[in-house]
Amino acid sequence: MSYGEVFKILKDKNVNIWLDYTKHEFVQKLANDSLHENCFLNYLKQDYLFLIQFSKAWSLAILKSDNLEEMKIAASTVNELINFEMGLHISLCEKYGISKLDLENTEEKNENIAYTRYVLELGYSGDFLDLLSALAPCVLGYGEIGLNLQNSNPKISMYKKWIETYSSSEYQSVCLNVGKLIDKSFKLRLGENYTNTYKWNKASLIFKKATSLEVDFWNMALK
Amino acid sequence: MSYGEVFKILKDKNVNIWLDYTKHEFVQKLANDSLHENCFLNYLKQDYLFLIQFSKAWSLAILKSDNLEEMKIAASTVNELINFEMGLHISLCEKYGISKLDLENTEEKNENIAYTRYVLELGYSGDFLDLLSALAPCVLGYGEIGLNLQNSNPKISMYKKWIETYSSSEYQSVCLNVGKLIDKSFKLRLGENYTNTYKWNKASLIFKKATSLEVDFWNMALK
Amino acid sequence: MSYGEVFKILKDKNVNIWLDYTKHEFVQKLANDSLHENCFLNYLKQDYLFLIQFSKAWSLAILKSDNLEEMKIAASTVNELINFEMGLHISLCEKYGISKLDLENTEEKNENIAYTRYVLELGYSGDFLDLLSALAPCVLGYGEIGLNLQNSNPKISMYKKWIETYSSSEYQSVCLNVGKLIDKSFKLRLGENYTNTYKWNKASLIFKKATSLEVDFWNMALK
Amino acid sequence: MSYGEVFKILKDKNVNIWLDYTKHEFVQKLANDSLHENCFLNYLKQDYLFLIQFSKAWSLAILKSDNLEEMKIAASTVNELINFEMGLHISLCEKYGISKLDLENTEEKNENIAYTRYVLELGYSGDFLDLLSALAPCVLGYGEIGLNLQNSNPKISMYKKWIETYSSSEYQSVCLNVGKLIDKSFKLRLGENYTNTYKWNKASLIFKKATSLEVDFWNMALK
Numbered sequence: 001m002s003y004g005e006v007f008k009i010l011k012d013k014n015v016n017i018w019l020d021y022t023k024h025e026f027v028q029k030l031a032n033d034s035l036h037e038n039c040f041l042n043y044l045k046q047d048y049l050f051l052i053q054f055s056k057a058w059s060l061a062i063l064k065s066d067n068l069e070e071m072k073i074a075a076s077t078v079n080e081l082i083n084f085e086m087g088l089h090i091s092l093c094e095k096y097g098i099s100k101l102d103l104e105n106t107e108e109k110n111e112n113i114a115y116t117r118y119v120l121e122l123g124y125s126g127d128f129l130d131l132l133s134a135l136a137p138c139v140l141g142y143g144e145i146g147l148n149l150q151n152s153n154p155k156i157s158m159y160k161k162w163i164e165t166y167s168s169s170e171y172q173s174v175c176l177n178v179g180k181l182i183d184k185s186f187k188l189r190l191g192e193n194y195t196n197t198y199k200w201n202k203a204s205l206i207f208k209k210a211t212s213l214e215v216d217f218w219n220m221a222l223k
Numbered sequence: 224m225s226y227g228e229v230f231k232i233l234k235d236k237n238v239n240i241w242l243d244y245t246k247h248e249f250v251q252k253l254a255n256d257s258l259h260e261n262c263f264l265n266y267l268k269q270d271y272l273f274l275i276q277f278s279k280a281w282s283l284a285i286l287k288s289d290n291l292e293e294m295k296i297a298a299s300t301v302n303e304l305i306n307f308e309m310g311l312h313i314s315l316c317e318k319y320g321i322s323k324l325d326l327e328n329t330e331e332k333n334e335n336i337a338y339t340r341y342v343l344e345l346g347y348s349g350d351f352l353d354l355l356s357a358l359a360p361c362v363l364g365y366g367e368i369g370l371n372l373q374n375s376n377p378k379i380s381m382y383k384k385w386i387e388t389y390s391s392s393e394y395q396s397v398c399l400n401v402g403k404l405i406d407k408s409f410k411l412r413l414g415e416n417y418t419n420t421y422k423w424n425k426a427s428l429i430f431k432k433a434t435s436l437e438v439d440f441w442n443m444a445l446k
Numbered sequence: 447m448s449y450g451e452v453f454k455i456l457k458d459k460n461v462n463i464w465l466d467y468t469k470h471e472f473v474q475k476l477a478n479d480s481l482h483e484n485c486f487l488n489y490l491k492q493d494y495l496f497l498i499q500f501s502k503a504w505s506l507a508i509l510k511s512d513n514l515e516e517m518k519i520a521a522s523t524v525n526e527l528i529n530f531e532m533g534l535h536i537s538l539c540e541k542y543g544i545s546k547l548d549l550e551n552t553e554e555k556n557e558n559i560a561y562t563r564y565v566l567e568l569g570y571s572g573d574f575l576d577l578l579s580a581l582a583p584c585v586l587g588y589g590e591i592g593l594n595l596q597n598s599n600p601k602i603s604m605y606k607k608w609i610e611t612y613s614s615s616e617y618q619s620v621c622l623n624v625g626k627l628i629d630k631s632f633k634l635r636l637g638e639n640y641t642n643t644y645k646w647n648k649a650s651l652i653f654k655k656a657t658s659l660e661v662d663f664w665n666m667a668l669k
Numbered sequence: 670m671s672y673g674e675v676f677k678i679l680k681d682k683n684v685n686i687w688l689d690y691t692k693h694e695f696v697q698k699l700a701n702d703s704l705h706e707n708c709f710l711n712y713l714k715q716d717y718l719f720l721i722q723f724s725k726a727w728s729l730a731i732l733k734s735d736n737l738e739e740m741k742i743a744a745s746t747v748n749e750l751i752n753f754e755m756g757l758h759i760s761l762c763e764k765y766g767i768s769k770l771d772l773e774n775t776e777e778k779n780e781n782i783a784y785t786r787y788v789l790e791l792g793y794s795g796d797f798l799d800l801l802s803a804l805a806p807c808v809l810g811y812g813e814i815g816l817n818l819q820n821s822n823p824k825i826s827m828y829k830k831w832i833e834t835y836s837s838s839e840y841q842s843v844c845l846n847v848g849k850l851i852d853k854s855f856k857l858r859l860g861e862n863y864t865n866t867y868k869w870n871k872a873s874l875i876f877k878k879a880t881s882l883e884v885d886f887w888n889m890a891l892k
Contacts, residue, residue: 052514052517055508055517055521056348056508056509056517059505059506059508059509059521059524060505060509062501062502062505062524062528063502063505063506063794064794068498068528068532071498071501071502071528072528072529075501075505075524075525075527075528075529076525076529078505078508078521078524078525079521079522079524079525079529081521082508082514082517082518082521083518083521083522083525086514108432110334110337110435110436110439111333111337113337113340113341113432113436114333114334114336114337114340117336117337117340117341117343117344118336118340120340120344120347120348121340121343121344121347124343124344124347124348124793125279125343125732125733126796127795127796188867189867189868190867191866191867197860198857198858198859198860199858209331209336212333213333213336216333275737275740278731278740278744279731279732279740282728282729282731282732282744282747283728283732285724285725285728285747285751286571286725286728286729287571291721291751291755294721294724294725294751295751295752298724298728298747298748298750298751298752299748299752301728301731301744301747301748302744302745302747302748302752304744305731305737305740305741305744306741306744306745306748309737347570348509348510349573350572350573411644412644412645413644414643414644420637421634421635421636421637422635502794554878556780556783556881556882556885557779557783559783559786559787559878559882560779560780560782560783560786563782563783563786563787563789563790564782564786566786566790566793566794567786567789567790567793570789570790570793571725571789655777655782658779659779659782662779
């Protein structure tokens with residue numbers, strides 16, 4: 001469960017909030033099957049709206065790329081999110097009885113707005129590293145949570161499907177690639193001693209804030 | 224207390240959330256002197272951080288202007304906010320015992336992030352009308368609240384200074400000018416039958432959402 | 447050779463500059479095999495740099511989309527451009543003896559900068575319709591030029607490969623889809639009487655300016 | 670004639686293109702009174718359109734600022750440009766017989782578009798340093814040209830007014846302040862060894878390209 005060097009240092013530097021997020025009550029209830037179904041369904045609906053804004057944030061990564069290789073990874077991710085993941089999410093929701101129309105009529109909750117607009121605004125006002133630091137908690141956090149839950153052996157869980165999605169080799173491979181992109185792009189711009197720079201302090205603050213907004217997203221989902 | 228035609232229609236269309244905001248418990252406690260001082264001080268600190276992002280949002284109004292007249296009003300507003308209001312806010316805080324260093328070390332709460340980043344992201348992704356629809360609840364709402372409280376005759380209030388700021392003829396004149404800018408820019412772009420357009424529906428949804436984020440800002444301040 | 451209603455009206459309204467572009471000396475020389483090879487090679491190199499910025503402009507279309515359907519088309523286009531077209535362009539260049547390193551070391555000429563930055567800046571400051579109006583002359587103009595040249599039966603041309611690319615059914619199908627996207631998004635936002643709006647006049651001015659920047663791109667290629 | 674350390678290094682590194690710009694034929698003809706009046710009038714008209722976009726680019730500096738001090742300088746500059754310089758430019762034009770209506774009806778030439786959209790696009794996609802590197806050649810170059818011409822003692826020049834504007838102590842003081850802002854913001858973000866960083870190479874390439882677009886602006890003005 002290692003998605004690269006930069007991510008590891010960012011997590012270690014912000015370990016408390018990281019555990020608040022990845023070991024959140026919502027996640028634990030998901031694993032031990034005690035999560036109220038309504039909470040899960042509301043989460044799925046909000047997550048649909050989240051994915052739309054999240055795809056837009058990744059589109060900004062294309063615009064903030066400094067070379068073709070970065071553009072290629074960002075463009076694949078955007079296309080994957082919009083033209084495949086969204087479809088998967090819609091059909092997962094259908095299995096739980098939420099129609100596409102339900103999804104489209106869902107009102108975005110303020111905690112959802114807080115997180116997505118924070119990332120998007122940073123994508124507009126910041127650079128490639130700022131944006132990746134804000135995207136990392138979501139992409140890589142879900143990978144870590146997926147693996148954690150898979151390892152806790154949740155055979156009987158009604159939320160098995162969700163756990164399988166994020167522990168799947170496909171999703172884990174996305175995480176590995178994003179982790180590599182983060183390592184490479186930090187070193188390209190800041191050099192090998194990147195933790196000793198002005199930008200690094202900013203990256204860590206962004207990572208921390210984005211993680212705290214993820215915690216609030218789980219809090220919202222439990223309400 | 225009328226800041227133009229467009230604002231009036233937007234308020235009437237979203238009257239419930241508008242009253243939740245302008246008649247919020249925080250506002251009422253401010254008027255009858257029952258607000259806990261700590262709540263007020265925390266509000267002032269968050270408002271400092273808010274003003275920084277709010278000034279940035281107004282900067283986007285310069286970029287989204289379609290003519291020199293719009294640019295002039297937006298640029299004056301930005302300059303007024305950054306080079307005067309910020310100073311006033313800092314000295315108001317000092318009177319209440321909050322130093323400039325305290326302000327700079329304040330951590331942005333998630334409800335503050337939600338509102339400011341919502342407006343900023345709209346400023347980046349939307350057009351002039353979208354942005355004005357998101358800015359209006361703050362600028363004009365504070366004007367309305369200021370007048371309401373002034374009229375409720377809060378002679379003994381320890382929060383008199385705050386009330387005077389927003390009921391002052393200077394601030395009221397800002398509101399009148401912003402109201403005129405809104406009317407003129409909607410009619411320029413959408414014509415006289417502007418309420419009958421796709422953009423109008425969007426403007427109303429944005430106005431509603433921004434107002435609901437203001438309500439959450441007050442909720443945060445009461446915590 | 448019809449890529450939708452909006453495009454047709456825009457062309458008719460700006461017919462002179464449109465013919466300057468699509469019947470440009472560069473295009474005619476390409477068809478009758480009288481184009482100096484150096485001109486063509488320099489054009490290919492500049493076009494590589496153009497494609498990078500053009501892909502970024504299409505990424506802005508994802509961000510400016512109002513619904514999932516618009517996002518899907520924009521995301522596919524971006525992915526197609528970055529992960530496929532760029533590769534095709536690189537291998538086309540190789541056939542003409544231009545290495546990938548040559549491409550990367552090419553200095554962007556000012557006429558290239560003028561066009562791409564005009565489109566990108568509009569993508570940032572404008573809305574979905576503004577952006578599509580700036581992208582249309584390139585996407586659809588090349589489709590029209592490709593078909594024109596194909597019909598002029600350029601059997602012996604050394605530039606056959608280029609002509610085949612843009613007259614191919616794959617590229618023509620891209621043009622048809624973009625034309626449909628334009629029609630649908632104009633009508634969604636401006637209604638059936640869209641030519642009678644403030645936004646329409648802006649769209650036409652943008653279309654005209656972008657076309658004139660295409661003319662300058664050909665002029666540059668002939669130098 | 671020294672506007673700070675960073676500017677000096679950037680000029681020295683790009684000395685050829687810098688001289689092409691600051692010693693351009695247009696400038697020399699302005700000084701020795703041999704510039705055709707029509708060239709000057711056309712230049713003034715294009716410069717009006719330039720100033721609008723340039724003010725928008727400075728607005729992006731507010732958005733890309735990392736602290737209140739940077740925001741204050743950027744906001745003052747924007748306000749100065751839009752609410753004062755524009756007025757001065759309009760009245761200067763009037764003296765030369767160009768009405769405000771003439772100015773508003775002037776069509777933006779492609780060389781003008783190239784430069785302004787290059788700077789604006791960088792302001793959107795880049796960070797504070799990228800943007801300052803693109804703005805510097807214009808702000809500081811005009812200051813340098815103004816002083817050069819003043820020192821060449823152009824007593825009889827009909828373009829004396831223009832020369833006085835840019836050699837005035839007011840404008841020179843703007844240049845000194847912008848030079849200080851550049852020094853301070855580079856050192857804050859990149860440290861004292863800033864010339865030894867990835868960002869520095871980018872800054873120098875941007876400075877060079879922006880200067881070359883200034884050269885093309887003068888070329889346009891001579892046509």
